[in-house]
Amino acid sequence: MVTLMHFQIVSAALFSVGLYGVLARRSAVLILMSIELMLNAVNLNLIAIASFTDPERFAGFIIAIFVITVGAAEVGLALAIVLRMFRNRATVNIDEIELMKW
Amino acid sequence: MSWFLFILLSVMAIGGGLGVVATRNVVHACLFLLFSLLAVAGLYVVLLTEFLALVQIFIYGGAIIIVLLFAIMLTRSKEYPSISDNSQWPLALVSGLALFSLLTATFVVNSSSFEEMHRVALTDLGTTLFTDWALPFEIASLVLLLALIGSIVIAKVERRR
Numbered sequence: 001m002v003t004l005m006h007f008q009i010v011s012a013a014l015f016s017v018g019l020y021g022v023l024a025r026r027s028a029v030l031i032l033m034s035i036e037l038m039l040n041a042v043n044l045n046l047i048a049i050a051s052f053t054d055p056e057r058f059a060g061f062i063i064a065i066f067v068i069t070v071g072a073a074e075v076g077l078a079l080a081i082v083l084r085m086f087r088n089r090a091t092v093n094i095d096e097i098e099l100m101k102w
Numbered sequence: 103m104s105w106f107l108f109i110l111l112s113v114m115a116i117g118g119g120l121g122v123v124a125t126r127n128v129v130h131a132c133l134f135l136l137f138s139l140l141a142v143a144g145l146y147v148v149l150l151t152e153f154l155a156l157v158q159i160f161i162y163g164g165a166i167i168i169v170l171l172f173a174i175m176l177t178r179s180k181e182y183p184s185i186s187d188n189s190q191w192p193l194a195l196v197s198g199l200a201l202f203s204l205l206t207a208t209f210v211v212n213s214s215s216f217e218e219m220h221r222v223a224l225t226d227l228g229t230t231l232f233t234d235w236a237l238p239f240e241i242a243s244l245v246l247l248l249a250l251i252g253s254i255v256i257a258k259v260e261r262r263r
């Protein structure tokens with residue numbers, strides 16, 4: 001029988017893979033992809049909890065819809081920034097974007 | 103049956119995620135991400151939420167992957183076919199594994215007794231979204247509008263006079 005715990009473990013695995021990607025990758029586009037993985041792990045967790053607990057409350061589903069919305073907005077904005085960065089610096093390697101590094 | 107589907111889709115989702123963070127080719131990473139997102143949509147179907155599975159396929163599989171591919175093609179850098187990780191990757195591996203073990207230990211120790219999944223009627227979901235959650239819904243539309251305008255302003259080419 002599939003229980004809530006199994007979905008939570010899958011979601012933890014996806015989130016950790018995303019965390020590794022965010023910390024270890026050098027290209028801004030690849031970091032964005034890892035952030036998408038982490039958002040998906042959160043969504044999976046929310047929906048699993050909402051689906052396994054009280055059927056009269058849908059907060060988990062609705063928050064998941066909002067997470068998808070904000071994720072779409074975030075990708076649009078971040079890719080505009082990446083395009084701008086590429087036009088100004090001819091690179092998307094975040095190790096070379098050190099203008100705001102203190 | 104649901105156990106078999108769960109194992110299959112979980113392996114696909116986590117395998118796709120590992121592909122995203124392990125491959126050297128950026129376009130391959132994008133396709134692995136698509137694979138992983140579609141497997142997560144399948145997991146939503148196992149969780150009896152077909153509506154969110156559809157939303158996932160439309161927005162992630164349709165829109166976000168296409169936008170990511172556009173960004174890859176427009177920022178065609180010479181190092182894209184064989185991009186390297188930065189030098190702190192062992193630290194990243196350790197922190198990823200540590201987070202995974204911590205979360206798994208928490209979930210196993212506090213394992214809940216819920217074993218039954220409930221199907222939520224789509225009409226109830228829509229009614230709740232447009233009554234109790236009406237204000238956050240409007241704010242979400244504002245967020246999307248601002249993101250649209252902001253990305254146009256940021257990416258616009260200004261002409262020198």
